[in-house]
Amino acid sequence: xxxxxxxxxxxxxxxxxxxxxxxxxxxxxxxxxxxxxxxxxxxxxxxxxxxxxxxxxxxxxxxxxxxxxxxxxxxxxxxxxxxxxxxxxxxxxxxxxxxxxxxxxxxxxxxxxxxxxxxxxxxxxxxxxxxxxxxxxxxxxxxxxxxxxxxxxxxxxxxxxxxxxxxxxxxxxxxxxxxxxxxxxxxxxxxxxxxxxxxxxxxxxxxxxxxxxxxxxxxxxxxxxxxxxxxxxxxxxxxxxxxxxxxxxxxxxxxxxxxxxxxxxxxxxxxxxxxxxxxx
Amino acid sequence: xxxxxxxxxxxxxxxxxxxxxxxxxxxxxxxxxxxxxxxxxxxxxxxxxxxxxxxxxxxxxxxxxxxxxxxxxxxxxxxxxxxxxxxxxxxxxxxxxxxxxxxxxxxxxxxxxxxxxxxxxxxxxxxxxxxxxxxxxxxxxxxxxxxxxxxxxxxxxxxxxxxxxxxxxxxxxxxxxxxxxxxxxxxxxxxxxxxxxxxxxxxxxxxxxxxxxxxxxxxxxxxxxxxxxxxxxxxxxxxxxxxxxxxxxxxxxxxxxxxxxxxxxxxxxxxxxxxxxxxx
Numbered sequence: 001x002x003x004x005x006x007x008x009x010x011x012x013x014x015x016x017x018x019x020x021x022x023x024x025x026x027x028x029x030x031x032x033x034x035x036x037x038x039x040x041x042x043x044x045x046x047x048x049x050x051x052x053x054x055x056x057x058x059x060x061x062x063x064x065x066x067x068x069x070x071x072x073x074x075x076x077x078x079x080x081x082x083x084x085x086x087x088x089x090x091x092x093x094x095x096x097x098x099x100x101x102x103x104x105x106x107x108x109x110x111x112x113x114x115x116x117x118x119x120x121x122x123x124x125x126x127x128x129x130x131x132x133x134x135x136x137x138x139x140x141x142x143x144x145x146x147x148x149x150x151x152x153x154x155x156x157x158x159x160x161x162x163x164x165x166x167x168x169x170x171x172x173x174x175x176x177x178x179x180x181x182x183x184x185x186x187x188x189x190x191x192x193x194x195x196x197x198x199x200x201x202x203x204x205x206x207x208x209x210x211x212x213x214x215x216x217x218x219x220x221x222x223x224x225x226x227x228x229x230x231x232x233x234x235x236x237x238x239x240x241x242x243x244x245x246x247x248x249x250x251x252x253x254x255x256x257x258x259x260x261x262x263x264x265x266x267x268x269x270x271x272x273x274x275x276x277x278x279x280x
Numbered sequence: 281x282x283x284x285x286x287x288x289x290x291x292x293x294x295x296x297x298x299x300x301x302x303x304x305x306x307x308x309x310x311x312x313x314x315x316x317x318x319x320x321x322x323x324x325x326x327x328x329x330x331x332x333x334x335x336x337x338x339x340x341x342x343x344x345x346x347x348x349x350x351x352x353x354x355x356x357x358x359x360x361x362x363x364x365x366x367x368x369x370x371x372x373x374x375x376x377x378x379x380x381x382x383x384x385x386x387x388x389x390x391x392x393x394x395x396x397x398x399x400x401x402x403x404x405x406x407x408x409x410x411x412x413x414x415x416x417x418x419x420x421x422x423x424x425x426x427x428x429x430x431x432x433x434x435x436x437x438x439x440x441x442x443x444x445x446x447x448x449x450x451x452x453x454x455x456x457x458x459x460x461x462x463x464x465x466x467x468x469x470x471x472x473x474x475x476x477x478x479x480x481x482x483x484x485x486x487x488x489x490x491x492x493x494x495x496x497x498x499x500x501x502x503x504x505x506x507x508x509x510x511x512x513x514x515x516x517x518x519x520x521x522x523x524x525x526x527x528x529x530x531x532x533x534x535x536x537x538x539x540x541x542x543x544x545x546x547x548x549x550x551x552x553x554x555x556x557x558x559x560x
Contacts, residue, residue: 117489137487166487179475180488184495186531187467192550194520194527195459205557207417207446208460209397214494215464219554223547231540240474241532245525247474251466252521260511267503270469273476274499277485 001061002027002050002072004037006119007089008063009128012042014161017130027053028064037125051079059157062088062096066228069096073103087112087154091177093141093170095232109147112154115139115173116163121220134162141170178236183244185226186237188219281341282307282330282352284317286399287369288343289408292322294441297410307333308344317405331359339437342368342376346508349376353383367392367434371457373421373450375512389427392434395419395453396443401500414442421450458516463524465506466517468499 001008004026015021026034026043027050034046047053054060054076064072069090080086086108090096093113100111118136120127138158142151155165168176195204230237247266254262281288284306295301306314306323307330314326327333334340334356344352349370360366366388370376373393381387398416400407418438422431435445448456475484510517527546534542 117487119489119491121491136489139487176480176484176487179478179484180492184471184492187471187528188495189547189550190528190531191464191467191524192554193546194524196549196553197527198459198520198523200456201553204456204459205553207397207419207456208557209399209416211399211401211498212460212464213558214497215468216550216554217494218491219547219550220558221551223544223551226547227540227544230535230543231538234535234538238532238535240478241528241535243478244471244474245528245532247477248467248470248521248525248528251470252518252525255510255514255518255521258511258514260507263510264503264507266473267469267499267506269476270472270499271501271503273481273485274472274496277488278493278500 001025001043001063002053002076003062003064003068004028004034004043004046004125005063006123006125006127006132007116008061009037009040009042009125010118010130010132011061011063011089011116011161012037013128013130014133015157016041018160020157020160025053025057033125040125042125042128050075054079054084056081057084059153060084060086061157062086062090065222065225066090066092066095066232067224070099070103073099077103083110085110085112085150085153087114087157089114089116090232091115091181091229092232093139093173097141097143097170107143107145109145110150112146112150113141113143113170114154114158115141115177116158118163121217123222123225131162133158136163137166138163139166139168139173141168141173143170174233175236175240178233179240182229182233182237183240185218185221186230186241187244188216189223189226192216192219281305281323281343282333282356283342283344283348284308284314284323284326284405284408285343286403286405286407286412287396288341289317289320289322289405290398290410290412291341291343291369291396291441292317293408293410294413295437296321298440300437300440305333305337313405320405322405322408330355334359334364336361337364339433340364340366341437342366342370345505346370346372346375346512347504350379350383353379357383363390365390365392365430365433367394367437369394369396370512371395371461371509372512373419373453377421377423377450387423387425389425390430392426392430393421393423393450394434394438395421395457396438398443401497403502403505411442413438416443417446418443419446419448419453421448421453423450454513455516455520458513459520462509462513462517463520465498465501466510466521467524468496469503469506472496472499 026046306326396418
């Protein structure tokens, strides 16, 4: 497991809890974090060097921020066992595939792009827990080049964490996630930033109700990670952001012109869609 | 209690639980809902006619949608006891004060505008519970005309529910709430509506993660109520909405121009502000 944070740590915990691993080796930039992961019983041992970490491994999972993928890939190339399967947990799949292509000069048959649809606004191995992926989806986006046996092994690994497996095209994955994950994060960050810049910010935040807490929860997510995601998924994100801005402009116009009908229709449409999605 | 829904019902339950009321009389448009409230033990009895409902009452609390305030006020005028205190639970205060001024030709000394900062995305008396206001704030916006004894009685009532009392100017209340409550609701409704209009809406919603659920929770709120709030608080809402749109335009430009620094700075600023607000 390269990158032992919330996702990598939770995966390691889940696999150990399921008893499907002989040994989990952690790797990462910060030794203090790796020591902590070992002390917490998340990993058996660690290596600082990615090349050494993957030697002899039969499964390599990259759980680093998207901006760090390419560097790690170049450092593990040449150290992998012949039958090692390589997969990742990145929130954008197009850029990871591109990084793999660049680092290996072609996409190896044993590389399986993957994305567990799970997480919290917390970061780091301390926030990791074995049940994070239970009943969540893991999207695999195998390519033409991908060996079905490799996909099968990644599938089996994630199923051991309690997750359900879904297959999808790379491009479709990046569009769907731009809409339901990347855009909401961008909006939450942007709203909190907007209010924080207002003169009476403390006064404003003091009277925030419960809805504000939930609405802005994702704005406590790791800024570097979300910077990487937005940059890596620029095109699909800009496209859905434009759709949103057009609708918001319509709402602002309606409000400006006292056109209550448009507001009511929009709010009603949204409520129906959300209530259908979550029957709570 | 005129309007026995989530707010009115929870207030009635809390006051009865605290044992500070001889009798709670409910009033509202739908008899089925009033019967239900009586069956649930939320109110002692009900009246369909607002004029009859307030006769002999020493405290009248208007918990109806903002769009219904004026009509109710005209129907209770002339039926109030001389020492009856009238207050409300509306999410916008300027419009309620205006409605009162119109209905009574002046703001009576025994009228106290108020706003409990509490609620859920649910509606109706079934969703009400006595603890809704515990440790939440209730903002009072007394006017020059307001008798301090009337303010004191409304204060005492809300304290019995476990709430804390804050005093504020009407205009300031409406600006602060536009930023932390009305704008987030508008954005959540707008986002869900935007995605619901996309061709592959079911496909899109299917892969929504936990963050999306929290982010869009407020989009399950009552559309009519939020229509009323947005229209009633049009000017302050348009102002903060414009600030937000300007910042979002900046972010879109930054993303377009691959200016990662601006994204990172915005996300970092937002995370710091939110983490300061909620030390969870």
